[in-house]
Amino acid sequence: MKYRTDRIMAPPIPKLIEAAKRYVSSPEFLNLGPGIPGHIPPTDSLKAFGNTLLHPATHRYTFEQGNLELREELAIYLRQNWNVQVDPENEISITAGANAAFAGAIFTVLSPGEKVVIPSPFYFNSVMAVRLAGGEAAEIPVGSDFQVCYDQIESAVDKNTRAIFINTPNNPTGAVYSREIVDSLVDLCIDKDLFLISDETYGRLVYEGATHYSPRSRSDAHERIISLGSFSKDFGMSGWRVGYVVGSDEFIQEFMKVQDTVTICAPTPGQMLALDILKHSLDEIQEEIDRLSLLRDLAYLRISEIPALETARTPATFYIFPRVNGCTDSRRLVLDILRETKMLILPGSIFGEAGESHLRISIGPLTPEAVDEAFDRLSAYFRNH
Ligand SMILES: Cc1ncc(COP(=O)(O)O)c(C=O)c1O
Structure with a gap:
């Protein structure tokens, strides 16, 4: 077949x-x-979760966009960590992991035949999602220091390009893209009317004096930045399937069409555990x-x-x-x-x-x-x- x-x-x-x-x-x-x-x-958060097992709400759907209290705590966390300002009611959706956030974002913005420019090496599920949506991934090799080469990205952008995708800190290289390069990509997206999709799954796992810079912290480009994250890695929660996507109010409304179709909402138990960790176990x-x-x-x-x-x-x-x-x-x-x-x-x-x-x-x-x-x-x- x-x-x-x-x-x-x-x-x-x-x-x-x-x-x-x-x-x-x-x-x-x-x-x-x-x-x-x-x-x-963390053990205390797991124990607190254990006490909720007999509550009916633990076993039921949350809002499609996710538990509001979790979105509110996440908005505080994003502001404190990366200076990201986000309205928890309209600009965040909790997802069933960052993979679901990325695939959902791609299905929201990309039409068949359109192109996403992706620095290579890349996290392979990203390219799989682009191809599933009928899009093309243009792989642009990074330099020997694993940093993105702006000129090469710029020359790969053509009239078919809909988005640039970055993953910083990066899987598999461990590179953290500099603020200068991220800002120049944001400017390029403004100039060429593109989305910048930014996978920030490893945003907390940064060492040696480096700092993670989120493009969403740029207040002049909220409508074209789609930023996503995960509770799988630093929170040790990969089996609970919880992540999130941050975008403009308009983007989140469109994104919810995909989320409602595919998962309805992120798993409720995972959302409850993530909320407890954000509140008590950081x-x-x-x-x-x-x-x-x-x-x-x-x-x-x-x-x-x-x-x-x-x-x-x-x-x-x-x-x-x-x-x-x-x-x-x-x-x-x-x-x-x-x-x-x-x-x-x-x-x-x-x-x-x-x-x-x-x-x-x-x-x-x-x-x-x-x-x-x-x-x-x-x-x-x-x-x-
Ligand atoms: C860059 C990147 N994004 C997303 C994911 C998937 O995260 P999640 O478990 O939240 O779907 C991974 C997992 O390895 C990853 O490396």
Whole structure:
């Protein structure tokens, strides 16, 4: 049979997990693939959630746009963290994760045949969503420092272009785009009448004195900035499926047509837990974010001892994205690493053409001992090849 989805890449991670199946039950197996941190949501918030289990409201839909109290707390959080001013009644929708926010935004603004300009490497689900909507993704390679090249983005914009997409802090590179570059992209969108869609899922996971700059903090461009975020990573809530999208009043009204069709609303239990964390447990979240900083230091130290890997240190996320000298097929390489070291790592090629020759190593779910063990095995692997 022919399917509309034939032109979309199959979800890449399940395929790799399938390849890793025979190693997973081994006590030596180490998983450096998943894009999650090791922590779970703060205990006090989980206990408070437990007390709501018998309340009927926990088991029912919320407003399509999400629980209003959560939107209000989120508006305060966005202002305090990134100077983002947003009206919680009209300019936010809670979504079933940032993926649903991105796909919903794409279905809201993109018509078939239109183009989205995307710096590459990129988070692969973004390009899958553009293609699902019948759009074209124009991949623009980033520089060797993983920063966006403004001139290349500008020259990729043509009369068919509807939006520019950025993901900062970035998965898979860990780069944080500078305020100058983000501002210049906002100006370009104003000039060319485009949307700037900004995935800020890792906005809190920023280290080493870097700061995340949200394009939505620009008060002169609210109608063309669509910014999205997630509670999956820093709040340790990936299984609860809660994220959000921020846009103009008009955009949110249009977006709700997609959300109502697809999920109606984000899962109510997840919204309740996110609300409790925003109100009571942000200090515990910060402790987890700080703990990840120590893991990053250890991983960057250990990876610098492997001559086959060229690693540009970036200041955000729990991903490390080294280039492997002489590698032209990162998928083959990760399968070989899996066979020899019993470790699953993601190939850079699934993050776009510019990701080829790289590996994406996630240290998020590991203990410090496991990070040491993983780099011992990687060192030994590259010494022997
Ligand atoms: C850049 C980026 N955006 C969105 C997501 C998905 O987030 P959520 O779990 O909120 O759908 C991820 C998950 O890895 C991601 O890396």
